[in-house]
Amino acid sequence: MRIPYFISGLIFLTSAVGYAQNSPEQYFQTNCQACHTIGGGKLIGPDLKDVETRQTREWLINWITDPASVLASGDPYAAKILIEANNVPMVPSPGINAELAARLLDYILEIATSGTPVVAYIPPTFTPEDIVIGKAIFLGKQKLTNTGPPCVSCHQVNSLSGLGGGKLGVNLTDVYFRLGEARGLTNWLKAPPTVTMSPVFADHPLTDEEIVELMAFFKNEGETTNAPTLASVANFILYGILGTILLFVLIGSIWSGRFTAVRKPMIAASKHTKSTIQG
Amino acid sequence: MNIRSQISMVFHLDKCIGCHTCSVACKNIWTDRKGTEYMWWNNVETKPGTGFPTRWEDQEKYRGGWEKDGDSVRLKSTGKARIIPNIFHNPSLPSMDDYYEPWTYDYQNLFNAPAGDDQPTALPKSMVTGEYIDIESGPNWDDDLGGSSLYAKNDPNLESLTEEQKQQLFEIERLVLFYFPRICNHCLNPACVASCPSGALYKRGEDGIVLVDQERCRGWRSCVAACPYKKTYYNWTSGKSEKCILCFPRLETGQAPACFHSCVGRIRYLGVLLYDADKIEEMASKTDRELVNAQREMILDPFDPKVIEMAKANGIHEHTIQAAQESPVYKFVKVWKMALPPHIEYRTFPMLFYVPPMLPVISSLDGEARKNMAEGLFPEFDQARVPIEFLSSLFTAGDGEKMRYVLKKQMAVRTWRRAVTVGDISKETAEKMLIAADCTIAEAEGIYHLTSIATLEDRFVIPPAHREEAIEMMDDPLEYKQHAGFGFRDKPTRGL
Known part of the structure; x- marks a missing residue:
């Protein structure tokens, strides 16, 4: 389990540098598009078409680079959009900095004004x-x-x-x-x-x-399913206890006889042999 | 060649009477503090016997010393894989019961007991818990074969004997014992030093004494596990390990260590040996049977001009070299080849050597007449009450030939001296015995002299420590030359 995370950490560290060098278009597609559209209507986060009419560029750059601090500062607008997004907070973007945020805003403005047609979304059917x-x-x-x-x-x-x-x-x-x-x-x-x-x-x-x-x-x-069932919680505890006992039994059997005295067993053994001779 | 000097020791087991004076002298000076009650830096064991701690020679259990690893050696007690699961509690350490629970007696009761029908007694009291205890064992519980059916029978050295030999050894009329006094061996290749994770143990450069730095010790107890002789001890009050310091404050002032000085039988000899430290790894990785000779090979001739030159180049003082030339240990170990290291197969190269005990004369009463069981003065080795195999297991890694060599030489010297002083044996016969034992008359006289009539100065050849020169390395003795002298305790006041 640990190794994939270690590797993913490495990938993250190396890729963070790469993100910053990408074009804003690419960056938007990989990091923003999941929650935002430009003129396509609200997804999880708000539509970004007129974003600069709602807040100043300075505020937006702050928000993009470090949404958690803005939320923590008790900013009323940030709190409002958090509620609108079903309490899914704005995620920190990988490799973001003020310069990249400004370029992203430029890109959003460019798309919004160019009038690129928005493709209608057709939801899939599930079998x-x-x-x-x-x-x-x-x-x-x-x-x-x-x-x-x-x-x-x-x-x-x-x-x-x-x-x-x-x-x-x-x-x-x-x-x-x-x-x-x-x-x-x-x-x-x-x-x-x-x-x-x-x-x-x-x-x-x-x-x-x-x-x-x-x-x-x-x-x-x-x-x-809406809430975790009682059975699943109980199962989890039960498996945990069983696993612990099993682990201790295993350690106990592998290391049985780990701590042995010398003198007392020696005396016990010699008493045993004596009694057999007499008996 | 990397020549070092080492204060080394010889114990002449034939002279030991098992009086424990050495142990008491040591205890009174060094280990009567709290937490050290159970420690015996010097102890005297009865052999056959299990010793202190119980069965310390059983390295399957205690995992002390080194084992051969190709062209090198590795510690038996630890290693990369062993250290993790055992880091907080090493299972190969002796428990308190394997040493003994130290006790004192409730002496106050003798004075304070209320009037009663019986005499008041002083009950034994644990020095660890302060509670009354039943004493079950002590550091010399099997003294003089006190528990032979139990302790002597479990001596690990008996494993090399045949069943028949073992049975004979415990026949009531053949029962035999000798004493085996032990202190720290101040080894050339100390396992305790190598095992310490804190780097607290070190071997002093000038005289090879192995010490524990009490500031750096973190109480891991690796040294306790690693020492195959179990001669480092854990102080349960200070949380640090302690061991024999060979009374270095006494040595530095020209006195023999307390156990040496107090020895009633004068069995102990102390002197300098010069050795080649570059050879330790090569010699330590030889096969068991080669080890005794390998250690002798490392010890250098202090009369060899080349050795003297190299020793001086390595900073060894000429007084130390002079002491090495007069060293009784050099004669016993290297010249006469009579003193042997204990359990050399642990590969630590102990620098305490033992002259093995001569086998006691066997005689029995046949009606009115006292009858020797052997023709000559001494029995043949193979009829001896202590089997050669037992002694070899202790001192020569099982090599009976080396043991025979030593015993034969001792016997020849005694026969020679009997020919000289009593005269009931012809000198020709005695001389023949000497030649057969690889000994000359001059050598025999030398052995006789050092064994029987040696003075304090012959037995202890302690090199001057020259602390006054050592101090110059750190302080300039002339620094206060013009500062000290006549002065005032109080500021002088003039007039009234």
Whole structure:
């Protein structure tokens, strides 16, 4: 488990430099598009068409480079858009700096004024097979085409029994509805923008079919299971206790006789032999 | 050649009477502090016996010393894989029970007990917990074969004996013992020094004494596990390890260590040996049987002009070289080849050597007449009550020939002296025995002299430490030349 994270950390460190050198267009596609459109309407985050009419450029650069601090400072506008986005906070963008943020704003202005036509979005239809394959992909039973890691290594959904999935990432039970249903989630999965996921999936993107299948699974999850069941929580505790006992038994059997005295066993052994001679 | 000097020792086991005066002298000077009660930097064991701590020679359990590893050696007690699982509690350490729980007696009760029908007694009290205890064992519990059916029978050296030999050894009329006094061997290749993760142990450059720096010691106890002789001890009050310091404050002032000085049987000899430190690794990685000779090979001839020149180049004082030439240890170990290292197979190259004990004359009463069981003065080695194999297991890594050589020489010297002083043996017979034992008359007289009539100066040849010269390395003795002298304790006041 540790090694993929170590590697992804390395990839992140090396790729962060690369991001800064990309064109703003490329950067927008890989890091912003998952949540934002320019003139295509609201996804998770707001439409950015008229963004500079709503806030000053200075505020925007601050927000793009360090959204967490702006939120923490109690800025009222930031709080407002957080609520509008179903409490999904603006994610920090990899390799961002003030200069790149300014170039991104220039790019957004350019697209907004050029009048590029917006392609209408047609939501996909999910079949029951998609749900089954999506679950297999989620669990890693079916390998991803571009060799990305399976979701379950970091994420959990409530319907999983036993020890469940990974606890490093967020719980994905209601991700379909949280991230703006099919349209938002498609964008997100095409290029996951978070600092953790972006470097992992940058070179191993999901295919369009995989995205549809995963979304079918997530939609089904969000509709059928709402809260972690008592059984799954109990199972987790039970497996934990059993595993601990098993570990101690294993250590105990491997290291039995680890601490041995010398004199007392010697005396015990000699008493034993004496009594057998007499008996 | 990298010549170093080492204060080395010889214990003549034939002269030891097992009185424990050495142990008591040491205890009174160094180890009657809190936390050191159980330590015996010097102890006297009865052999056959399990010693202190119990069965310390069992390296399967205690994992002390070195083992051969190709052209080099590696510590038996530790290694990269062993250190992690054992870092907080090393299972090869002796437990308190394997040493003993130190105790004192409730003497106050003898004075303060209320009037009663019985005499008051002083009950034993643990010096660790302060509670009354039942004493189950002590540091010399098997003294004089006190527990032979238990302790003597479990001597690890008996493993080299046949079943028949073992049975004979414990027949009541043949029962035999000798004493085995032990201190730190101040080894040439000390496992304790090599094992210390804090680098707290070191071997002094000028005289080879192995010491524990109490400032740097972090109480890992690696040295306790690594020393195959179990001669480093953990002080449970200070949390540091301690060991025999060969009374270096006494040595530096020209006195023999306390255990040497107090020895009633005068069994102890002390002197300088010069050795070649470059050869340690090569010699330590030889096979078990080659080790005794390998160690002798490392010890250099202090009369060889080349050795003297190299020693001086290495900073060894000419007085030390002079002491090495007069050293009784050099004669016993290298010239006469009579003193042998204990358990050389642990590959630490102990610098304390033992002259093995002569086998006692066996005689028995046959009716009214006292009868010697052997024809001559001494029995044949193979009829000896202590089997050669037992002594060889202790001193020559199992090589019976080397043991026979030493015993034969001792026997020849005694026969020669009997021919000289008593005259019931002809000098020709004695001389023949000397030649057979690889000994000359001059050598025999030398051995006799040092064994029987040696003076304090013959037995302890301590080189001057020359601290007055050593101090010049750090301080300029002339610095205060014009500062000191006549002065006032109080500021002088003039008039009234």
